[in-house]
Amino acid sequence: MSRYLMRRILMLVPVLFGVTFIVFALMYITPSDPAQMMLGPNASPAAYKQMRADMGLDKPFIVQYLQFLFGYKHPEFGYKGLLFGDLGRSYISNRNVFELILSSFPNTLVLAAGALFFALLLGVPIGIFSATRPYSALDMIFTVFALLGASMPVFWAAMVLIYTFANNLRIFPAMSNPGDVISLVLPIVTLSMYSMAIIMRMTRSSMLEVMEQDYIRTARVKGMDEKVVIFKHALKNALIPVVTVAGLQFGQLLGGAVLTEKIFSYPGLGTIMVDAIYQKDTPQILGSVCFVALTFTFMNLLVDILYGFIDPRIKTTYTKKKARPVAKRSAA
Amino acid sequence: METILALRDLEVQYYSNRKTIRAVNGLSLDMHKGKVLGLVGETGAGKTTLALSILNMIRAPQGKITAGNIRFAGNDVLTMNKHELRNMRGKDVAMIFQDPMTALNPVLTVGDQIAETVLRHEGVSKEAAWKTAETMLETVGIPADRAREYPHQFSGGMKQRVVIALALACNPKLLLADEPTTALDVTIQAQVLDLMRKLIKEQGTSVLFITHSLGLVAENCDEVATMYAGEIVEFGSVKQLFGNPLHPYTKGLFGSLPDLSAVSERLKPIPGLMPDPTNLPSGCFFSPRCPFATEICHNTHPVDIDVEGHMVKCHLYTKKGGKA
Amino acid sequence: MSNTAINIPGGTIAQTARESNLRRFLRRTGRNLGQFWRQLSRNKLAVVSLGLVIVFALVAIFADFLYEYDFVTSNSLENALLKPGESGIVYYHEEDIEHTFILGSDNYGRDILGRLVHGARVSMIIGFATVAIALMVGGVLGAFAGYRGGLFDTIIMRATDILLSIPTILLAIAIVAALGNSFFNLLVAISTSMIPGYIRIVRASIISVKDQEFVEAARCIGAKDFRIVVRHIFPNIFSPIIVQSTLNVGSAINWAASLSFLGLGILPPKPEWGNMLSEAREFIQYAPHLLFAPGITILLTVLAYNLIGDGLRDALDPKLKR
Numbered sequence: 001m002s003r004y005l006m007r008r009i010l011m012l013v014p015v016l017f018g019v020t021f022i023v024f025a026l027m028y029i030t031p032s033d034p035a036q037m038m039l040g041p042n043a044s045p046a047a048y049k050q051m052r053a054d055m056g057l058d059k060p061f062i063v064q065y066l067q068f069l070f071g072y073k074h075p076e077f078g079y080k081g082l083l084f085g086d087l088g089r090s091y092i093s094n095r096n097v098f099e100l101i102l103s104s105f106p107n108t109l110v111l112a113a114g115a116l117f118f119a120l121l122l123g124v125p126i127g128i129f130s131a132t133r134p135y136s137a138l139d140m141i142f143t144v145f146a147l148l149g150a151s152m153p154v155f156w157a158a159m160v161l162i163y164t165f166a167n168n169l170r171i172f173p174a175m176s177n178p179g180d181v182i183s184l185v186l187p188i189v190t191l192s193m194y195s196m197a198i199i200m201r202m203t204r205s206s207m208l209e210v211m212e213q214d215y216i217r218t219a220r221v222k223g224m225d226e227k228v229v230i231f232k233h234a235l236k237n238a239l240i241p242v243v244t245v246a247g248l249q250f251g252q253l254l255g256g257a258v259l260t261e262k263i264f265s266y267p268g269l270g271t272i273m274v275d276a277i278y279q280k281d282t283p284q285i286l287g288s289v290c291f292v293a294l295t296f297t298f299m300n301l302l303v304d305i306l307y308g309f310i311d312p313r314i315k316t317t318y319t320k321k322k323a324r325p326v327a328k329r330s331a332a
Numbered sequence: 333m334e335t336i337l338a339l340r341d342l343e344v345q346y347y348s349n350r351k352t353i354r355a356v357n358g359l360s361l362d363m364h365k366g367k368v369l370g371l372v373g374e375t376g377a378g379k380t381t382l383a384l385s386i387l388n389m390i391r392a393p394q395g396k397i398t399a400g401n402i403r404f405a406g407n408d409v410l411t412m413n414k415h416e417l418r419n420m421r422g423k424d425v426a427m428i429f430q431d432p433m434t435a436l437n438p439v440l441t442v443g444d445q446i447a448e449t450v451l452r453h454e455g456v457s458k459e460a461a462w463k464t465a466e467t468m469l470e471t472v473g474i475p476a477d478r479a480r481e482y483p484h485q486f487s488g489g490m491k492q493r494v495v496i497a498l499a500l501a502c503n504p505k506l507l508l509a510d511e512p513t514t515a516l517d518v519t520i521q522a523q524v525l526d527l528m529r530k531l532i533k534e535q536g537t538s539v540l541f542i543t544h545s546l547g548l549v550a551e552n553c554d555e556v557a558t559m560y561a562g563e564i565v566e567f568g569s570v571k572q573l574f575g576n577p578l579h580p581y582t583k584g585l586f587g588s589l590p591d592l593s594a595v596s597e598r599l600k601p602i603p604g605l606m607p608d609p610t611n612l613p614s615g616c617f618f619s620p621r622c623p624f625a626t627e628i629c630h631n632t633h634p635v636d637i638d639v640e641g642h643m644v645k646c647h648l649y650t651k652k653g654g655k656a
Numbered sequence: 657m658s659n660t661a662i663n664i665p666g667g668t669i670a671q672t673a674r675e676s677n678l679r680r681f682l683r684r685t686g687r688n689l690g691q692f693w694r695q696l697s698r699n700k701l702a703v704v705s706l707g708l709v710i711v712f713a714l715v716a717i718f719a720d721f722l723y724e725y726d727f728v729t730s731n732s733l734e735n736a737l738l739k740p741g742e743s744g745i746v747y748y749h750e751e752d753i754e755h756t757f758i759l760g761s762d763n764y765g766r767d768i769l770g771r772l773v774h775g776a777r778v779s780m781i782i783g784f785a786t787v788a789i790a791l792m793v794g795g796v797l798g799a800f801a802g803y804r805g806g807l808f809d810t811i812i813m814r815a816t817d818i819l820l821s822i823p824t825i826l827l828a829i830a831i832v833a834a835l836g837n838s839f840f841n842l843l844v845a846i847s848t849s850m851i852p853g854y855i856r857i858v859r860a861s862i863i864s865v866k867d868q869e870f871v872e873a874a875r876c877i878g879a880k881d882f883r884i885v886v887r888h889i890f891p892n893i894f895s896p897i898i899v900q901s902t903l904n905v906g907s908a909i910n911w912a913a914s915l916s917f918l919g920l921g922i923l924p925p926k927p928e929w930g931n932m933l934s935e936a937r938e939f940i941q942y943a944p945h946l947l948f949a950p951g952i953t954i955l956l957t958v959l960a961y962n963l964i965g966d967g968l969r970d971a972l973d974p975k976l977k978r
């Protein structure tokens with residue numbers, strides 16, 4: 001198990017380097033001039049040149065990238081580098097980027113976890129229900145609802161919810177913050193719609209496929225009750241892909257809460273990221289995008305591990321320390 | 333001989349691609365207590381379908397039992413309610429599926445899969461059910477400590493034994509064994525068959541033994557039925573069928589069988605193909621392939637003819653004094 | 657697909673009787689299409705959606721005949737925030753004309769329906785162009801990776817992993833932010849986000865097909881790699897790709913709207929569904945049609961593509977034939 005894990009974690013390394021490289025390259029070509037931003041419009045050419053040197057912006061691309069990873073020594077602008085958990089300071093607020101990320105990430109986590117929970121809470125049971133009555137009227141209705149949820153632009157859904165429940169019915173506030181549970185309802189519902197649709201459809205199709213399998217027929221032939229057939233024999237198999245999808249969705253929710261957070265003015269990582277992009281605050285963008293990619297990748301790893309726990313075919317390959325002696329066991 | 337299972341005029345259809353597949357067509361068959369009935373026939377003859385029908389396991393919308401009746405130990409299977417059916421399945425009538433590789437649930441331990449059946453039918457405690465499962469596994473030659481393992485940890489032959497243990501766990505009165513050894517290589521095949529024979533003898537189980545292998549029929553069965561296009565075309569004791577096959581199809585199958593005891597001897601290929609089950613010929617279903625077919629064979633469907641306790645469905649024997 | 661079966665004899669005869677083979681291929685394709693259409697047409701939702709998509713496409717193509725582009729992009733402040741159906745006097749082409757705002761007007765007094773019509777053109781172009789780009793790039797890379805294997809495959813797959821570990825919307829945002837706001841950059845951003853998906857589909861299908869007997873057989877009789885890909889592999893990856901592409905057109909439209917909503921992508925006064933909603937934000941309480949008209953338009957469009965994709969999946973799935 002631990003060796004498998006080690007291998008998986010080692011495989012993360014190139015991926016993470018790739019991610020940081022891509023994001024860094026994107027920021028490098030961004031048409032913005034941080035030195036100008038720091039100095040204001042009226043700086044002299046000499047001061048400007050000095051500032052560029054101080055910020056390390058005069059170095060070639062690859063040197064700047066290595067500095068981003070391994071640190072950059074300067075009394076004012078220096079930082080220890082990504083590998084040492086220091087991403088430098090925001091050009092705008094001058095706050096430590098990593099601290100800012102760590103302070104806003106839990107808020108995003110709350111939102112994403114709430115949304116995933118809500119999506120699973122409704123998505124899985126409805127998916128099972130639909131699969132047990134495929135092509136029935138109710139199944140059709142759920143299908144259409146799922147597709148509606150998957151087709152609705154998130155930002156529009158948020159606006160409609162605000163228009164209805166905040167502006168007109170005045171049940172929930174239009175702005176939300178992590179301390180106030182009531183205010184979290186609308187963003188969580190908004191955020192969960194897409195995932196719920198995906199989970200519902202996945203549960204349904206996975207369940208339908210499993211119900212066709214020979215071992216389900218075996219269970220029925222054994223005289224098992226239909227409830228046992230569905231919930232023990234079929235569901236356990238059907239949930240395997242659902243867990244994967246849910247895990248991937250969670251990753252998407254963490255990074256994709258951007259629009260929802262922005263609309264509900266929620267102080268999460270997404271809002272910080274979008275604001276940083278608007279303000280061309282390079283360290284902030286780099287830091288937060290890399291952070292999200294990192295959590296996303298770790299989520300996927302976690303899903304894989306979880307996968308192993310519910311799928312014995314994989315679990316035994318983890319736990320197999322030594323190959324079991326393949327004794328020839330012949331019939332008595 | 334006490335009849336344990338009686339099928340009368342059974343018709344089963346499948347529906348796919350807007351077509352109706354007539355898998356079983358007016359089939360009648362009796363099975364006797366404690367006897368092993370061999371069922372042979374080409375692929376697609378409807379053997380598996382027949383076995384599933386006995387358990388009333390043909391499910392809408394894929395298929396339906398459209399006519400006939402099935403009596404198991406005097407009870408009409410087709411009019412049983414869900415509850416009675418479930419009590420019968422696995423307990424009174426058990427089935428071994430053709431393909432052991434897919435018949436076991438991959439996410440449940442084999443012990444659990446056997447124990448839950450026992451638990452469902454025998455009204456014993458969990459521990460007792462588990463104990464039974466372990467005993468069953470040992471009976472089929474699998475150490476009890478492997479009960480907590482998952483199907484993928486077993487080889488094909490061992491899975492097949494697990495499936496047999498599963499089917500026999502509740503001492504069924506009738507066992508439907510659908511090619512229980514096809515997936516195995518010859519040596520394992522012999523072992524598994526020995527094992528089954530032993531268990532069956534001990535428990536006095538009646539068996540419907542579906543196979544393609546005439547050798548296995550000769551070795552293991554008391555009676556034989558030949559199936560063609562969803563019908564039983566010939567039925568009799570092993571001695572009758574092997575000694576004096578009547579139906580041209582059976583004759584073709586037996587062809588020039590050199591040695592009845594050769595386990596690996598397969599059915600002989602007969603020129604031509606089984607008729608398309610969505611579009612069966614008029615008259616005798618075998619007539620397009622039959623070397624003896626006459627006018628009447630192409631036009632009129634034959635009826636069962638009893639030739640001294642040896643049933644055959646063929647026009648050739650109508651005039652020879654047999655009666656319908 | 658049934659093509660797989662016919663190709664087995666096809667391979668051996670191919671050398672001698674190419675034409676007859678081609679004709680047979682065409683006939684079979686035609687028959688398959690007919691059968692496929694019959695499957696699809698049984699799915700009422702998909703058919704309705706197809707109708708809707710066609711109507712939207714026509715609207716997009718003939719947008720200029722319905723509303724002049726200049727008309728929907730020029731302000732007319734005295735007509736601001738009219739309710740649907742109200743009329744006003746618009747000064748346009750140096751004369752005052754009476755105009756009925758069928759779906760009302762926005763805060764600059766521009767005709768909402770007109771902007772939706774021209775927005776449809778933008779959305780449709782984005783939807784199809786991004787899918788075409790992503791399909792070409794991803795398809796070629798995936799096909800080579802799957803067919804050749806080895807180092808190239810490893811590199812491509814690692815690159816895919818990397819792209820996939822950045823949440824889609826974030827990647828698109830970062831790309832537009834980096835390259836700057838423009839129509840072309842929006843296309844690049846959205847198609848880049850789709851490429852990994854295509855690479856995976858095509859690669860997986862190729863790998864699952866390439867070791868099957870009929871391909872081995874074709875290789876044995878000396879068919880060239882390219883020919884094998886076109887003749888034997890293409891028919892097999894056709895259905896997952898067509899389904900994925902249909903769904904992707906919907907997603908692309910959705911993403912384009914989202915990015916434009918964030919102010920990354922197509923900016924006002926150019927008409928685009930997402931930026932219409934962005935501009936509407938402050939006024940929705942007073943003029944809800946600003947919220948509902950573009951939103952429902954996006955929803956219906958994306959939904960239609962999703963329903964068609966779903967219908968196609970069912971129609972192309974041999975297991976579901978009934």
Ligand SMILES: Nc1ncnc2c1ncn2[C@@H]1O[C@H](COP(=O)(O)OP(=O)(O)OP(=O)(O)O)[C@@H](O)[C@H]1O
Binds near residue numbers: 378
């Ligand atoms: N679920 C199903 N849906 C549609 N048709 C089916 C289904 N199951 C079986 N059939 C068809 O019914 C006919 C009989 O099938 P069956 O499986 O009973 O044959 P069999 O005698 O068991 O063959 P084999 O020796 O290959 O196991 C075949 O034509 C088969 O194609």
Ligand SMILES: [Mg+2]
Binds near residue numbers: 381430510
């Ligand atoms: Mg069978």
